[in-house]
Amino acid sequence: MPKMTPQDTERPKVRLYVEHGLAEGQHVAVTQPQAHYLGNVMRMGAGDAVALFDGRNGEWRAEVVELGKRGGTLAALVQTAPQFDPPDLWLLFAPIKKARTDFIVEKAVEMGAARILPVQTEFTNSERVRRDRLQAHAVEAAEQSGGTFVPEVAELQRLDRLLADWPEDRLLWWADESLAGAEIADPAPAPAAILIGPEGGFSAAERARLAALPFIRRLSLGPRILRADTAAVAALTLWQLRHGDWGG
C-alpha cells in the first residue's frame, strides 16, 4: 500500500483517542497498545495517516512519526472536523451483568450522553464496578462511532446519596415502568439526567422517595417491559428528540 501524504483526501482507516490536546503540528504520544495496533496489526509506519481526537478539539488528520515497542509519536496536521459536544445530559443506571453494563456505556456514548453515572440501588446486584474498564469502553465507542466527545464515567455511587446532593436545576427523568404509556411531556431543556432502574425495578421505598423529589419527571417507555440496556437507548432517543440535538 503506498504511503499517504497529508494532501490525500481519503479518510484514514484508523481513528484514535489521545489525551494530549491537538493543534497544528503538535506531536502527541500514543500508548503502548495503540503503537502495537498501528504498527503490528495495521502495519503502519512513518508518514501513514491516522485520524485523532482528544475530546475537546474536534477530529484531526495526523501522521505517524515513529512507532516503537513502548509507544510512539504522531504529528497532528490539520483539523478535519469541528468539536461536537452532546447536550448536558447525564445517564444514571444500575449496573447489571458485565456484558450488558458494557453495552449501556457503549449505547450512551453513541446516543450522546455527556456523563455516565453507575448508581447502586436497593436491588442492584453488583457492588463493584471497574470504572477504568467502563471508561475505556466509552473511549472505544467514541473511536468507533466517529464521535469527538468522550463522556466521563463516574465512580459507582449510592443512588440515595447522589439524590441528596442533586443539583436542583437538573431535571431527572425517571424511566418509570409503572406508567405504561401515560406520557408526561415537559418543555424543559438541559441540564437534565435520565435514570434507568435495575432489573427488578426500584424498591417501594425508593419509588416513594423518587416520586416526592421536586426535580423528578416521569418518563414512559411504552407498554412493554424493557431490559435496562434497551430502556437506556429508548429513553435517550426520547430525550434527544424532544430536548436534545435530534430536532430539525
Place this chain on the structure above:
Amino acid sequence: MPKMTPQDTERPKVRLYVEHGLAEGQHVAVTQPQAHYLGNVMRMGAGDAVALFDGRNGEWRAEVVELGKRGGTLAALVQTAPQFDPPDLWLLFAPIKKARTDFIVEKAVEMGAARILPVQTEFTNSERVRRDRLQAHAVEAAEQSGGTFVPEVAELQRLDRLLADWPEDRLLWWADESLAGAEIADPAPAPAAILIGPEGGFSAAERARLAALPFIRRLSLGPRILRADTAAVAALTLWQLRHGDWGG
C-alpha cells in the same frame, strides 16, 4: 418449598412459550429442554405453577402434570393476562456479527415489532442466517420480557427482491444516515416497516433506488453515527411513539 395451588396469587417463577393453543383445562406438551429446565434446573414437580403463553391467547397460569426425560405435560388453569399484540410494524435489518444480530432480534421483540426480516444488501457480510436460531431468540426474548406475542423471523432475503414485491400500502421508514437531523414527520399509521442498513451503509445504487420508491419515508436518527442495533432501538422508539402504542 411448599407446593403452590391454583389459588395462589404469587406469580410463577417460570414463564414458557408453548405452541399448542391454551384454553381452560387444556393439557399441553412441553419440549425435552423445557421439561429438563422445569424438573432438573428449577426442581419442579406435579402441581407446581408455571406461566404459559402461546402467542395468541394471552398468558395462562398452568400447573405441572408430569415431567419425564423426553418431555412433559402441563395443564392450563386460568388466563392471567389478555393477549397483547404489537402494531403491524416490520423490522428489516442487514445481519451483522452474530452477537449483534441476536441483539437486534431481542430488541425488536422487546420494542414491539410484529415481524422481523433479515435482508441481504450489497454491503451485507453474512450470506447465511440461521432462521431457526433467530426464531428461538425471539421466543426467549418474549419469555423474558413478559410479552405474549412472538414475532415471526423471516428467512434471509435479498433487499432488492423484497422491494420489488413490496405491498404498496405499507410505508417503509428508511433510517437514512445522510439526513443528520432533518426530520421528516408523517402522520401515516400502520402497516409500516423500518429499514436499518448494514455497517458501511447502503451502496449508491441502493440509495438511489430507495429514494425513488413511492412507499419510502426517510427517518433521521440524529447527528451521530449509530451501530445497527442501537439504530434499531432508536427507530422503533420513534415509530412507536408517533404511530404505535406508546402514545398516551
